Amino acid sequence: MNWFAAATTLAKRGILGINRRNATCILDYNPRALFPLVDDKRRMHDLCRRIGVPTPPVLAALQAHGDLRNLGTLLAECNDFVLKPNRGAAGRGVLVIVGRDGDRFVRSSGKSVALEEIRQLASDTISGLYSIGGQPDSALIQYRVRLHPAFDRLVYQGIPDVRVVLYRYEPALAMLRLPTRTSVGRANLHQGGIGAGIDLDSGMTFHAVQRDRFVAVHPDTGATVLQRRVPNWPEALVMAKTVARAVGLGFVGVDIVIDADHGPMLLEANARPGLAIQLANACGLQSRMTRIDERLDNERAMKRVDHPNASHRFASACS
């Protein structure tokens, strides 16, 4: 493989590399002070409540090891829930319980766990084993999102989500992440999930990858993952733009789930979105970002009245 030719081709297609992402997108457009807001799921929930964006409700938050003593009574009425770290990343430390089996809990994979194992997982989470930076954390018990019928044959033991990467509050690329058997029911591309690129105008998937290789059908269900429409797509796109604007990050990945009963709900926002979305869309982020820059700068040049707080934050970063 001719490395130099490959690098030139990728640059021509506007593919964003991780060095450029870290140096220009994240360091230039994402103020570090906003990272704690985005990494902390509870603070994001409070923000969403303030701006009127629906999110899966948090049933309980376990902040100290002492709270684990009442875990049994807390979970007595819950038949299905998700236990996740408040400041986790990449789907680590997430436990999805779909039902009960006597006094044991049934996971999405079908295996059952005892209360003691859930307590251990929560204890590790509170100690910070799954949090970004290893800091002490809290464990959240959250409403379990119901699978939307449109995704019925597209997933294996999990819930898909939509990841939209926004640049300067405008959507650049979007993908639908589908759980597979390889990813153990997690909608995470690094663990083997499928990423299907979504056309921003129509909400239809047109290209899909698994582990950096092109796929057209789901390996576990056999259903085609292409030419599928994401339900409530315009609503989800507006939600992503609203959240990005409210958070204030210039380069952000917004994760949205489509609940069967409640429609699109914000799952979390990501200050360091991954680059696999480019493979899922077979399109480079850099080319989209350049187009957004041109469009926004044209609009700004056409505006005769100068608003003091319109895009001036990015003016110095663009120079």
Added chain:
Amino acid sequence: MSRTAWSWTIAFVLASSALAVSMLRTLTQQPDPSGTSQGAESIRARLSTATSFAHLPAPDRDIAEFLLLLPIAAALVCILRNVIGLHTYGTFAPALIGLAFRDVGSWPSLLVFLAVLFTGWLGRRRLERLHLLQAPRSALMLTVVCAMVLLFVALAQQRAGSIGRCLHLFPLVILVSMIERFWTLDEEDGPWESFRTLLVTLLTAACVAGVTGRSWLVRHMLAHPESLGFVMAGLVLLGRYTGYRLMELYRFRSLVVEDRAPEEPVSVTVVRTTAPVRRF
């Protein structure tokens, strides 16, 4: 001025100051640095010898050697990470491990290190069933690791104390945090991912050991410590390197093929024939 332009300026300033100091040192180098010359020349001579570490006694020289080689090891790890794209356990763990084992004669120590790592991993699996809190569990692992290294030290006392020599550099805390991360990665992503990262970490450490073990490099750094200015200049430039990582060129290889447009997925090439079905 843009950030990249600032980086180039700072790197230039650092490199040229290092070069200037080097040239100054060469110009003032006396053939006999024992101070037989008089007046201002003797002050300059004393200055030039005072700022080089080549003739320090052995224990101080070891410390100076370590302090001079650590930035080079760190810069090497940065190149392997940001230009090649190798993913390791911890950013500077491979640098410290490589430095600890840079002597070719440290094979026994390396084997001890690997043995401790493996046994630590086994111990961690056993410990899992006790469901201990995370901090005391890590401290317990650290104690077990210390006990094992002590055992090897006691055993090695009969032979040449080659383990003792590197012991003060033995990255024990690194070892414990590596065991913990190895375990977590093993649990989360499976043994393939965890062993691969371990292998990459050890390869990076071996690379660092290979480079920092060169005696000409060690002699040069001891005699010309201002070369750290070059290392700093290189790191400032590397900090603004926005090109692709080598591993990324492999990761995005499917996008290097230019002729496939995303609207026409390759695997769904339906040959549209309108030939009528012949019935006989």
